[in-house]
Amino acid sequence: MRLASKPIGGIVKTYGGRGPNHFDGGILIGDAGCFVDPMTGEGITPAAESALLGATVIADALELGRTDASFLGAYERSFRAYFDPAMRYLDFVACVMRNRHFREFWLGVVARGCEMAMRDRTFARLSGAGFGGLEVRPLDIIGRMWAKSAGQLLADGGRLAAGIASGRVPSLPGIADMARWHSGWWASLAEDPAWHARWLADVAAKWLRLPTTTRLHDPRARGPVQLRLTGSLSR
Structure with missing residues (x-):
């Protein structure tokens, strides 16, 4: 403890x-x-x-x-x-979420995950089983998260370009999430740089241990x- x-x-x-x-x-x-x-x-x-x-x-x-x-x-x-x-995987996730300045970002991510689960049955089954405690498959979860995030950002980038060309800016959930993360990062750093550095070091240490324990x-x-x-x- x-x-x-x-x-x-x-x-x-x-x-x-x-x-x-x-x-x-x-x-x-x-x-x-x-x-x-x-x-x-x-x-x-x-x-x-x-x-x-x-x-x-x-x-x-x-x-x-x-x-x-x-x-x-x-x-x-x-x-x-x-x-x-x-x-080890849950410990890493909990450590990342421990910084209160990212609260708005995580609320947005959870909302996006719920929306995605309603559209994608495979994602719903995988994440539901994991968060429900039935099966945690870190490699599958991380891989799917990165793939979905990359797909969302690419889609948002295309919609942003089309919106700018037509003279209007559409609602872009993925880019909005990135903005919230950026805002939380700088708020944490500004409030207490020393704590932010210790938190970041803890996150990095836990991340580096994942490849040796993930199955x-x-x-x-x-x-x-x-x-x-x-x-x-x-x-």
């Missing part, structure tokens, strides 16, 4: 701690291990899932008499493989973790 700086205030609930969630003699689960949904702040389900993942490692550790950090590192690898594909499918979408106790504890 980290304190947000002044433009938003309060405590930022996010996924992943500053350090590893294992050490000599123990592991961290639930809130102690920062297993929190970055978008909703919900932590009950991730806490239960982290406990199940941890239990399998602890069972093996007790059976083999290995409670050193090296052995318990299996827990770190296990929860990273399970949570990272979706949580076509989210392992969590396949259902709850199956606890398999081994050794004497399972008999």
